[in-house]
Amino acid sequence: MIEISGLTKTFGEGQSAFTALDDVSVTIRSNEFFTLLGPSGCGKTTLLRTIAGFLDPTRGSLTLDGEDLLSKPPYQRPVNTVFQSYALFPHMTVAENIAFGLQMLNRRKAEITATVAEMLELVQMTALADRKTSQISGGQQQRVALARALAPRPKVLLLDEPLSALDFKLRKEMQLELKRLQHETGITFVFVTHDQEEALTMSDRIAVMNAGTIRQIGGPRDIYDHPAERFVADFIGDTNFLQAKILSTDGAQARVRLVSGGEIAAQTAADAPVLDDGASVTLAVRPEHAELCAPEGALLSGRLRDVVYFGTDTHYHVALDQNETFTLRRQNQPGQTQVWQTGDHVGLNIAPGIPQILKD
Amino acid sequence: MSKGFDVRRQPGFSTIAIACFVLLYLPILLLVVYSFNAGSSIAIWEGFSWRWYVSAWENEQVKDATIRSLVLACSASAVATFAAVLAALATTRSKPWRGQTVVFAMVNQPLMVPEIVTAVSLLIVFAAVKQVTGYTGLGFLILAHAAFCIPFAYMPIRARLQGMDLSLEQAGADLYGTPLRVFRYITLPQLWPGILAGSMLAFVISLDDVVITEFVKSAGQDTLPTYMLGQLRRVVTPEINAISTALLAISVVMVTGFFFVNKARK
Structure with a gap:
C-alpha cells in the first residue's frame, strides 16, 4: 500500500x-x-x-x-x-x-x-x-x-x-x-x-x-x-452540459428544473456540499444516456442540426430551443432505417436519476 | 527558381574556394614531395629516393626525440582524458551549482589564453620547482601537455555525455544500481567512443606542440617538433621533410580514427 x-x-x-x-x-x-x-x-x-x-x-x-x-x-x-x-x-x-x-x-x-x-x-x-x-x-x-x-x-x-x-x-x-x-x-x-x-x-x-x-x-x-x-466530465468521454436549478434534495438524489422547464431527478456527487433549494447547478449527461423522441411532451426539444455516421454508432447534434446544444450517440443496428433527418424538430428524453450534478 | 540565398552561387565563390585550398594544401604537398628528393636540397628536385627516410630512421637523435614524443603524448593524453572525464561528469551529471559556468570557462581556458603566456608562466613555476626538488625529468612536460590537452579531450566527452539519454542512467538506478555501478555498467560503456575520440585528439595536440615544450623542457629533452626546430638553425635537408611527413601520417590516421569512432556510435 x-x-x-x-x-x-x-x-x-x-x-x-x-x-x-x-x-x-x-x-x-x-x-x-x-x-x-x-x-x-x-x-x-x-x-x-x-x-x-x-x-x-x-x-x-x-x-x-x-x-x-x-x-x-x-x-x-x-x-x-x-x-x-x-x-x-x-x-x-x-x-x-x-x-x-x-x-x-x-x-x-x-x-x-x-x-x-x-x-x-x-x-x-x-x-x-x-x-x-x-x-x-x-x-x-x-x-x-x-x-x-x-x-x-x-x-x-x-x-x-x-x-x-x-x-x-x-x-x-x-x-x-x-x-x-x-x-x-x-x-x-x-x-x-x-x-x-x-x-x-x-x-x-x-x-x-x-x-x-x-x-x-x-x-x-x-x-x-x-x-x-x-473538468472530469469534460476530460473523460464526451459530455453534454445543461444548466438547471435545484428544486429539492434527498440524500444523493436531487430534483432539478432544466432551463427548458422540464423537471428530472439527478444524482449529486459523493462528496459534494449540501445544495440549497433554488441553487443554480450544471448537469452532465453522456451522449448515450439520452434518447431521441417526438418533440411533444419530451424533456427537451430542439432542431436536429447534424447526423454524423461513425460506423459503430451515429452522432446526432441537436440545437436545443434554449440556446444550448446536445449531442446524442446511438449504436447502429444492422438493417436499421434512419428515422430522423437533419432539420427535423425533435425531442430528447433522459431517464430519471441519470444526469449528474457537478460540483462546479 | 532560386531557393533563397546560397553562397555557392555567388560570383567568384569557386575561385576563392580553390585558392584557399591551394594555399592550404600546396605547401604540405610540396613538403611531402620533397621528402622523397634524391638530392639534399628542399627546393631543387633531383629524382625519387627513400634516402631521407632511411637517414631519419638511422639518426639516433631523431629516434630519441620520437620515443620521447610518443611517451609524452601517451602519458599526457591519458592524464588529460582522465581529468576531462571527471570534468565532463561534473558539468553534465550534477545538479546545477554555483560557479559552474566559471569552471566550464576555466576548463577551456587553454583554448583562449595565448600559448606563449601559458608557456612562460609554466617556465617560471617549473623553474622554481626544479630548483627546490632537483627533479628535471619528463614529469614537467607531461603535466604541461596534459594541462593544455584537457579541453581537447573534454569537448567530445562532454558532447557524448550530453547526447546520452538520461533515462538510461535513471533506469540503472531504478534497477538497484548504486551510482558507482551505474557509471561502471551503463554510463562508461556508452561513453567509450567519446573517451577514445577525446584521447586521440589530445594525443595529436600533444604530439605536435612546440611553444610550451620549448619553454618547459630541460636540457636534452627534445621532442620531435623541437628537434626539427633546432635543425632549422643548421643545414636544412629533406630529412626534416621526411620526419614531418611521418608526423603528418600519424596525425591523419588519428584524426580519421577520431572521425570514424565518433560516427560509428551515432
Whole structure:
C-alpha cells in the first residue's frame, strides 16, 4: 500500500515558480491497477517520478507498506519503472537487460538465469533473448522493458505512458497484455496516461489529475458515469452540459428544473456540499444516456442540426430551443432505417436519476 | 527558381574556394614531395629516393626525440582524458551549482589564453620547482601537455555525455544500481567512443606542440617538433621533410580514427 500525503513539488523560485504537485494525498492499495490520468502538465508524471525517486518533493510524505520512501535513493526503493522511451540499455542484449536488476541485487547466477528465462517466457520473447535491443521492434522493446522491470519482483511497478509510442492495434493488444501481467504477478501497477480510453479499460481505480491536483478518484464506472466536476466530465468521454436549478434534495438524489422547464431527478456527487433549494447547478449527461423522441411532451426539444455516421454508432447534434446544444450517440443496428433527418424538430428524453450534478 | 540565398552561387565563390585550398594544401604537398628528393636540397628536385627516410630512421637523435614524443603524448593524453572525464561528469551529471559556468570557462581556458603566456608562466613555476626538488625529468612536460590537452579531450566527452539519454542512467538506478555501478555498467560503456575520440585528439595536440615544450623542457629533452626546430638553425635537408611527413601520417590516421569512432556510435 502506497500512502501519499500532502505531497507538493515546486520547480523554480519566486516569479517563475511552478507548482507541479499541489498538496496531493492518495492511497494506492496493494495489488491494484491504479491509473493517474490527466492532460500533459497535470503533474501525473511528476508524481510517478517522485515515487520512483528521481524527484524530491518540496513537502509531503510518501510511504510504501508503512516504510518511508523519501529518505531512500531510487536504487534502494522496491519499485521499478517502465519508462516512456523504454530506456533499454543499447549495449546489452535482451536477456542482459532483463538480468540487470537481479545482478545489481547480487542474486545468485542460477537464480538470475532462471528468472530471466521465466520473464522471457512471460512476455513471449524467449526466441529473441540474444538480440541487441536495437534489433527488435517497438512492441518487442516494450515487452523487454516490462520484463526488465518485473524481473526483480518489485512491490510496485510504475508505468510512464508505456503504450504511447505504439500503433493503434499493438496498443490494444498491450493493454490486455498489461492487465494480464498485473493479474498474474499480483504486483501493484501505477500507470500514467493521458488516454482516457486506456485508463477506463485497464484500471481498477483511476485518479483524474489537473493542474497538480487530484480531481477525482474512483473506479472506471464511477468516473465515467458520475463525474464530480466539469473538468472530469469534460476530460473523460464526451459530455453534454445543461444548466438547471435545484428544486429539492434527498440524500444523493436531487430534483432539478432544466432551463427548458422540464423537471428530472439527478444524482449529486459523493462528496459534494449540501445544495440549497433554488441553487443554480450544471448537469452532465453522456451522449448515450439520452434518447431521441417526438418533440411533444419530451424533456427537451430542439432542431436536429447534424447526423454524423461513425460506423459503430451515429452522432446526432441537436440545437436545443434554449440556446444550448446536445449531442446524442446511438449504436447502429444492422438493417436499421434512419428515422430522423437533419432539420427535423425533435425531442430528447433522459431517464430519471441519470444526469449528474457537478460540483462546479 | 532560386531557393533563397546560397553562397555557392555567388560570383567568384569557386575561385576563392580553390585558392584557399591551394594555399592550404600546396605547401604540405610540396613538403611531402620533397621528402622523397634524391638530392639534399628542399627546393631543387633531383629524382625519387627513400634516402631521407632511411637517414631519419638511422639518426639516433631523431629516434630519441620520437620515443620521447610518443611517451609524452601517451602519458599526457591519458592524464588529460582522465581529468576531462571527471570534468565532463561534473558539468553534465550534477545538479546545477554555483560557479559552474566559471569552471566550464576555466576548463577551456587553454583554448583562449595565448600559448606563449601559458608557456612562460609554466617556465617560471617549473623553474622554481626544479630548483627546490632537483627533479628535471619528463614529469614537467607531461603535466604541461596534459594541462593544455584537457579541453581537447573534454569537448567530445562532454558532447557524448550530453547526447546520452538520461533515462538510461535513471533506469540503472531504478534497477538497484548504486551510482558507482551505474557509471561502471551503463554510463562508461556508452561513453567509450567519446573517451577514445577525446584521447586521440589530445594525443595529436600533444604530439605536435612546440611553444610550451620549448619553454618547459630541460636540457636534452627534445621532442620531435623541437628537434626539427633546432635543425632549422643548421643545414636544412629533406630529412626534416621526411620526419614531418611521418608526423603528418600519424596525425591523419588519428584524426580519421577520431572521425570514424565518433560516427560509428551515432
